[in-house]
Amino acid sequence: MEFNNNIPIYIQVIEKIKQEIVTGKLKPGEKMPSSRDYGNNLGINFNTVARVYKEMEMEELLFTRRGLGTFVTESEDRIGQLRYEMAKKQIENFIFNMKQIGYTKKDMIKFIETENYLEGDE
Template sequence: MGQDFNTNQPIYLQIVQRLCRQIIRGELGAGDKLPSVRELAVQMGVNPNTVQRVYSELEKLEVAETRRGLGTFITEKESRLQQLRDELMTEQINSFVTDMKEMGFTASEIVEGVRKALENA
């Protein structure tokens, strides 16, 4: 049941981003157990080594922790999850603003465009 992946970015990073987005949306909550390495590998259609790298990266980001003999779990540190949410929001906004400025839009045009989009959302 593999997933579609972008060829411009390593697969493990794409999976890390997908899991982080699930966390921010509340699909995965603090203390939730993540699937086993093999289980997630099958779900994603990737090699188990890729998933192991995903889990290692999540640990480096302090978003997940591995409990020996039990599996990998989302951190229970709500402050870290809020920080992750803030980081991802800032990253998305900065990327959007950079793209808009590169296209020649002014700050006021960007703000007005966002305001209109929010009204229609």
């Protein structure tokens, strides 16, 4: 994984795991690697991974079973909520950036429709 020096590593790892959860790469209830193994895999300190796991537990995206490890949430509702939150953030960023270059709501809709970005998704 390539890291952006402008964003804390733990935040980048959280975003990576969230992406893997909503895309189904990580399945509900799937066991996560140990902090040490995941840290070695990513080339980062295991304490950073422990922080990631703790933060994601607070968001109810991961849970720990003492002596067994850390697991992806089994809640389909929570995963759906995460997917919605991530999509909303993408749309908000898109709208903000399009407004920065002078597009109106009407212009944005026309642009998406005429450029066929949604072709085949209907």
